[in-house]
Amino acid sequence: MALADQDQKMGMREHWKALLIVCLVSLSSFQYGLDFGIIGGLQAMVGFLQVFGEEAPETPLGWNINAERQQLISSLMILGAFISSSTAGFTAKYFGRKMSLWIACVGVFVSTAVMQATTQIGGLGFGISIFTYWVSVGSLVGTVVDNFAAKIHSRNAYIMPLGIVHVIPLILTIGLFFIPESPRWLATRMDAAERALRRLRPAGWSVADEMDEMKTTLAAEARLQSSVGYRTLFENPIDRRRTILSVLGLTTQAASGAMFVISYGTYFFEMANVGNAFENSCILTGTGVAALLFNALIITKYGRRRVMMLSGFTVCGISQLVMAIVYTIEPGTQKTGKAIVGLSVVYIVAYNALISTYAWLSGGELASQRLRSHTFGLATALGFFGAWLTTFTAPYFINPMKLGWGPKYGYIWTGSCVIAGAWIWLYLPEVKGRTLEQIDEMFEARVPARKFRKYQCTGHHATLDEKPQVVHVESQSNHGDGSEPKTSTVNVTGTEI
Template sequence: MVAAAISANPLQLDIRSHTKCLAICFVVTVSSFQYGLDYALVGGFMAMPGFLKVFGYYDEAAHKWAIDPTVQQLISSLMTIGTFVGSLSVGPFSSKFGRRQGLWTASVLNYIATAIMIGTTNIGALYFARFVLGISVGWFLTFAQVYINEAAPAHLRGIAFAVYQSQLSIGSIVGAAIDYGTHHMLGKEAYRIPLAIFFVAPTIQSIAMFFFPESPRWLMTQGKEAEAESALRRLRNKNIKEGEFQAEFEEIRTTTAAQSDQFKGKHLWVEMWKGTNRRRSLLSIAVICFHCANGSSWLNIYTTYFLTVAGVKEAFSYSTMITCMGLVGVLTSFFVVRHIDRRVILLIGVAACGFCQLAFAVAWTVAPGTVVTAKVVVAFIALFTFFYVAYGKQPLYPESCQESNPLSPEAPYAWLLGGELPSNHLRAHTYGVATALNFLGNWLGVFTAPYFINPASLGWSAKYGYIWFGSNVVVILFTWAFMPETRDRTLEEINEIFEAKVPARKFKKYICTGTEAVKTAVIEEKNRSTSHVEEVTREEA
């Protein structure tokens, strides 16, 4: 379970030798801070009188400000549609302009959308801004993760993604705290002050990206070998041995050159469904879409509402506590990511999430609406959030509920696997499609949940968990049968294993003769050159 793969990774397998790259990845993950901040902030606006006075109406019967359900759903849906469109456009844009340009463009779109939301009182303009912001979110999410996958050393990709997730969690907590501080304000400043925070993270990232290199693997796909080598050198610490560096670069160069010949003059949208790439695309899409298959959407979005229906007093306080369980989960992931196989983490996490869904469904069936059941609901939603975050997903918090959970994050491993599986040329295309389908599935889960849990409809409440327990069982079986183990493998090794059509269960022990030969040859050549120089120096002396 914990034994490392037989890897041809030529680099020293520690952390201190790669602090520079980890620092760069940390700054790139600021986009995930923005992602968590956005959903936490805007989700809270639905309960702010200052926001509802502008975009809602006064309910005479209830004596409070409210928002029309259609307006509420459009604010949510247009954001999701924008994210869907943005994710699908990542592949073509990235193929031509690269990862850094994608992050810069996402920042510009974020600035435009945020400025409109702050300045407008027109609902049509707000709809447009939400759509544009959705495109920005889709690009932030996808480009940042593709960059990290391609920049981080193989043995540290998991840690880099854990940093990504922690940024998201912190962003969500900051957003919830800012909302809490302004929600009693009765004027427009109640939501305009939080919205102004949207400018901070993209500005930090945009400035920093001027000093960071482009993805060396993307540069190599463009035939820019000299620039790719320079970029890789800027990502690696100076104390890395030249032989190790050259071995890593040669591995990237050789594999990418072979892929370039394969895809030259062909349409990448078509090629991702041909030959071994079809298997890789389907696996990448499947693992990322685990997000919408484990029942997270209805718990993430309707936590506070669901706790209220369950008879839990102080539902908002408990929701905040559950939010903090997410941060505990992601911090826990730091300690396991380098030592436990990806498949094992996924299997344990999905099984735990399924058990939690089943537990509170059974409790509600036995004693619906009781105090004891309410406590069980709180406990297992908290446990669900912990395992959900600790095993590997990314959040979706559409503002379709007035009292949405400010933090329901998903940790790195599903997204990590989804980015490791495609080839260098197809990564952005496959990742974009997978992200778009995940958002679509999450939207479907959020949209349909009220029909199951609302007392005015089917009124299942927590018994809705039975359906998602069954869904988690399917995910477990799929992971066991088809998901390969990629821990500590370089992206080039993963490519070689797929090209060899190795079954999923044999990935871990497969010896990559091609990448191993490249590494050995380069290091031996470097050693011979060093020995020759030393010998000549001694003779001259």
């Protein structure tokens, strides 16, 4: 039986083992957000500041942490994520997927134990720099944990939340004993690969056919990789344009200033004296998660990239500007505090619903198919750099020991949002509803960005008006990597509208 026929006859119920394995391994993604949620809140805890900070009677908390330490704590998390994501391909290739996850779990156990035990900032920085390995969505849980722990005015205030960080790695460490290694990684050892595949597939599945297809695919990938390098991204004008669009499309996330809110939201609320900083952070993170879930429901039908991202930067820029103006006119009042919280909620909803997901999509969709892995790798690296730059510089502006701008920091991000929005308006193509082949054709034809949406493809590609059956290069987990589309063959006369 052909694999395509098997796919049609067997669904999620038959592949329950593979689904269960995916659910287990996806817990690793949860860890990254948990890290950010917890570490971001620690900087606004009196118990944490008593150990790593200093008394500051002029601040709302009576305690503060100097900007240099603050820069290290948050920026080293980003640096650790960048280094680990850059080396993840190496470890996965040479040690296997399971062993890589085990190594990551051990790293979390060790680094968290160091942070719980130490009272020296050097030990804290070392632990955080290797603390984060995998991408995640657990920030809300971390923020809620911090909200309850913040009421404790001792070292336990931060030791207890850090203890929560052990839970997911412990589950993964045990669960990994019961799942097979990736058959693709075992492909050079055919017997082991076949045994792993049989553990994954339901009874009656043609494992031999899938093994043959896997060998063919791996051989094709090896040939492609041998002929492609990072220089190839810029060798001809078409690939160069696609590379620049992909990289800038993804890195627009940093231009919104979101990492400032994600990394320092609770501390920002405390220093702005808005009241109930931890509870407000829970509200902020919760509404952000709700925005992501809502976006997942509409992205396929309504997700026009240019419209969504341009709208997102408009809302983010305006909310930052109004926040800065309100605080400049009347700082420290209850009315201003409520306005800051409300505008922050509007900001994070706009970012999560209109910018974040679509930036990742742009990074994956606009890259050339044969150069996608290299282009997306470069875009991800620069995206991490932008996030690191934001987290490293923000304390200089918001910490009372430095400039102490507080919400007036929004003036800078308003300008950044204007620049990003202008770039999207002028240069970002609209590719919603297009197959990968149609996107290739439009770039080959050097279609201007503003004409992408209504352009009629020639040859065997169908136009949007004829509603071809397509598979979008979309990922709800914000990774933006594409899959081979299914297209309809229609003869159309190519005209440019």
